[in-house]
Amino acid sequence: MLLESIAFIIATTLMYSAPLIFTALGGVVSENAGVVNIGLEGMMTLGAFVGAAVGYFANDAWIGFLAAGAAGGALAFFHALACVTFLADHIVSGIAINFIGPGLSLFLSRYFFDGATQTLSLSLDAKIPRPLNGVFEQNGFFDMVFNQYATVYLALFLVAFLWFILYRTRLGLRIRAVGEHPKAADTLGINVLRIKYLAVITSGVLAGFGGAALSVAIVSRFSSTLVSGQGFIALAAMIFGKWKPVGTLAACLLFSSAQGLTVYLGRGDLQRMLPMPSQLLATIPFLLTLAVLIGFVGKSRPPAADGIPYEKE
Amino acid sequence: MSDEKRKLLAASPLFFTFFSVLTGLLVGALVLLISGYSPLKAYHVIIDGIFSRPSYIVYTVIYSTPLIMTGLSVAFAFRTGLFNIGAEGQFIMGALGAALAGAFLHLPPVLHAIVAALAGIAAAAVWGGIAGFLKARFGVNEVIATIMLNWTALYLNNFIVTLPSIKRTATNATAFILDSARIEILPLWKVSEAGRTWRAMHPFWHDIFRTPFNAGILVALFLAFFCWWILNRTTLGYELRAVGHNADCSEHTGINVKARMISSMAIAGGLAGAAGALHVLGWTRQAAELAAMEGLGFDGIAVALIGGSSPIGCIPAGLLFGALKYGGSKLQFALRAPIEVVNIVIGSIIFFVAMPKLLRIIRRWLEPKKRQGGDSHAA
Numbered sequence: 001m002l003l004e005s006i007a008f009i010i011a012t013t014l015m016y017s018a019p020l021i022f023t024a025l026g027g028v029v030s031e032n033a034g035v036v037n038i039g040l041e042g043m044m045t046l047g048a049f050v051g052a053a054v055g056y057f058a059n060d061a062w063i064g065f066l067a068a069g070a071a072g073g074a075l076a077f078f079h080a081l082a083c084v085t086f087l088a089d090h091i092v093s094g095i096a097i098n099f100i101g102p103g104l105s106l107f108l109s110r111y112f113f114d115g116a117t118q119t120l121s122l123s124l125d126a127k128i129p130r131p132l133n134g135v136f137e138q139n140g141f142f143d144m145v146f147n148q149y150a151t152v153y154l155a156l157f158l159v160a161f162l163w164f165i166l167y168r169t170r171l172g173l174r175i176r177a178v179g180e181h182p183k184a185a186d187t188l189g190i191n192v193l194r195i196k197y198l199a200v201i202t203s204g205v206l207a208g209f210g211g212a213a214l215s216v217a218i219v220s221r222f223s224s225t226l227v228s229g230q231g232f233i234a235l236a237a238m239i240f241g242k243w244k245p246v247g248t249l250a251a252c253l254l255f256s257s258a259q260g261l262t263v264y265l266g267r268g269d270l271q272r273m274l275p276m277p278s279q280l281l282a283t284i285p286f287l288l289t290l291a292v293l294i295g296f297v298g299k300s301r302p303p304a305a306d307g308i309p310y311e312k313e
Numbered sequence: 314m315s316d317e318k319r320k321l322l323a324a325s326p327l328f329f330t331f332f333s334v335l336t337g338l339l340v341g342a343l344v345l346l347i348s349g350y351s352p353l354k355a356y357h358v359i360i361d362g363i364f365s366r367p368s369y370i371v372y373t374v375i376y377s378t379p380l381i382m383t384g385l386s387v388a389f390a391f392r393t394g395l396f397n398i399g400a401e402g403q404f405i406m407g408a409l410g411a412a413l414a415g416a417f418l419h420l421p422p423v424l425h426a427i428v429a430a431l432a433g434i435a436a437a438a439v440w441g442g443i444a445g446f447l448k449a450r451f452g453v454n455e456v457i458a459t460i461m462l463n464w465t466a467l468y469l470n471n472f473i474v475t476l477p478s479i480k481r482t483a484t485n486a487t488a489f490i491l492d493s494a495r496i497e498i499l500p501l502w503k504v505s506e507a508g509r510t511w512r513a514m515h516p517f518w519h520d521i522f523r524t525p526f527n528a529g530i531l532v533a534l535f536l537a538f539f540c541w542w543i544l545n546r547t548t549l550g551y552e553l554r555a556v557g558h559n560a561d562c563s564e565h566t567g568i569n570v571k572a573r574m575i576s577s578m579a580i581a582g583g584l585a586g587a588a589g590a591l592h593v594l595g596w597t598r599q600a601a602e603l604a605a606m607e608g609l610g611f612d613g614i615a616v617a618l619i620g621g622s623s624p625i626g627c628i629p630a631g632l633l634f635g636a637l638k639y640g641g642s643k644l645q646f647a648l649r650a651p652i653e654v655v656n657i658v659i660g661s662i663i664f665f666v667a668m669p670k671l672l673r674i675i676r677r678w679l680e681p682k683k684r685q686g687g688d689s690h691a692a
Binding site: 038054078082083086087088089091092093095097098099100102103104105106107108109110111156224225228229232233235250279280282283285286287288289290292293294295 | 344453460461462464472651657663664668
């Protein structure tokens with residue numbers, strides 16, 4: 001019973017972490033290159049819609065997943081255009097993205113799905129597969145924990161991949177240089193604008209993946225309240241993780257475990273034994289983030305030139 | 314984000330705003346055109362949906378009322394160098410405070426409404442003040458802090474309204490506010506026997522009384538002038554703006570920068586709280602469990618940006634946004650065109666507002682043309 005409960009909580013935590021990890025890593029890439037991206041929410045929403053819609057019409061979740069990345073990247077291109085080329089205030093442009101992304105998603109949903117603000121469901125076998133299905137004894141501990149959607153493993157792999165890129169390659173060094181001191185990077189012959197564009201568009205692609213990890217894996221359709229705020233939680237996770245991939249992963253797991261706990265404690269049998277207001281549990285990620293910003297959990301510092309438009313002289 | 318940028322934004326001239334609004338509307342038209350709807354028809358539906366009946370105009374005003382106030386909230390903070398993304402959470406706290414005070418206090422009419430509104434404003438001022446305090450005391454970026462506080466407010470609201478002693482049976486909302494706290498114009502009379510007979514004889518008013526016509530807009534207009542007055546005619550406002558321009562310099566001239574940051578965010582919170590409170594007292598009469606953000610606070614950011622961060626500018630910007638929202642809501646029925654095109658329009662407007670460099674480029678592009686015109690005249 002106890003073991004089963006633990007397995008249940010770990011499993012739900014992992015499942016809910018994937019969308020956050022993709023999206024938060026997007027934030028890491030963009031902000032390490034000095035572009036604040038509070039538009040993650042909008043890009044994630046568009047990704048969730050495009051993933052579900054393309055997945056439905058193609059009857060293949062992977063095609064939907066890739067299309068979601070493309071859509072997120074396309075939206076991010078406009079954020080880059082505004083922030084990098086036209087020196088827009090990053091926050092304001094991000095807010096615009098957060099109007100346009102969800103607006104466009106619902107617009108297209110109504111257009112393609114007969115006026116409905118939710119898409120039709122993918123058939124069960126067209127969803128993202130669970131690669132380890134049947135490897136372990138069914139409903140055993142390992143089966144419960146590791147029988148996850150492929151997106152979960154992909155997200156975890158991406159953390160390592162991004163860490164490697166940022167800290168072990170020339171490209172990563174350039175990205176971080178641009179985020180810390182664009183002028184110095186420019187003097188050394190790094191193409192600051194190109195790096196920024198690359199980083200912002202990548203962040204959109206990842207946020208799009210994050211949205212699809214929700215809409216074609218955890219559930220099988222897009223609806224108007226599907227994302228509602230997960231992009232902002234991802235943003236919080238990035239800050240909590242101190243703008244670094246591994247820290248961000250830890251924060252995502254922490255935040256999704258709050259979600260996992262909420263689901264677990266919301267089960268009927270437990271609610272009778274130990275009534276725990278799930279709404280209060282849901283505030284944990286946000287209060288923790290405030291705590292880390294205050295410095296209770298170790299000070300976190302953004303890249304030095306994060307959010308400052310760079311104009312070449 | 315740099316302070317110069319904020320200042321540039323705050324000072325963005327009327328021309329640029331018109332350009333942005335126009336471009337936003339064009340983007341909307343383009344989106345409609347691509348998806349096979351006639352933009353002309355769509356905008357015709359929207360304009361008809363706003364102006365063709367007295368009740369439509371009143372509804373537009375009712376839709377605009379909270380937007381003007383959340384816009385004021387963002388604009389006020391903006392003028393003092395702070396970015397208040399937290400209007401959404403402050404709106405929720407204002408609505409909650411007013412709904413609780415309206416439902417559970419027993420006071421005479423008018424006084425009850427005032428007390429309930431103040432309860433909402435106070436709750437939201439505290440909520441905004443927290444962000445100000447975190448910024449002043451710990452240097453926490455107010456953008457991130459207010460985003461976190463928004464979601465905390467949402468879940469706190471959901472927790473409180475579903476408490477057994479507070480919620481209305483069989484709903485996920487608080488008990489209705491008492492009639493003494495309502496600010497709707499003659500809400501009881503208009504559905505009474507006498508009211509119905511009178512309305513039958515006055516078709517114009519009959520139409521208007523169909524709507525939850527309320528005193529909120531008067532408060533919104535008052536608050537707009539009040540903000541203008543504070544910012545431009547009081548010592549507090551002068552100090553607040555000084556802090557916004559240059560915090561270090563203000564510190565040296567003896568202004569208590571930290572205290573001013575907190576008061577600025579508390580006032581901004583109170584303004585967004587007023588929006589939530591009057592929304593409840595004038596229309597919804599309850600605070601409900603929220604599945605997602607309602608967006609009236611986020612919309613306030615758009616209003617403030619379109620209004621050039623000036624309190625008075627928030628009035629036309631709020632009316633524009635309210636009109637688009639209300640008029641746009643009729644697209645679905647009339648043309649089966651998705652109403653979300655309105656969000657795309659608003660998003661595009663903000664997008665263009667965000668790019669002051671674009672303005673410079675357009676200016677440069679316009680100027681040689683003028684000169685050319687002058688030359689040909691001379692020749």
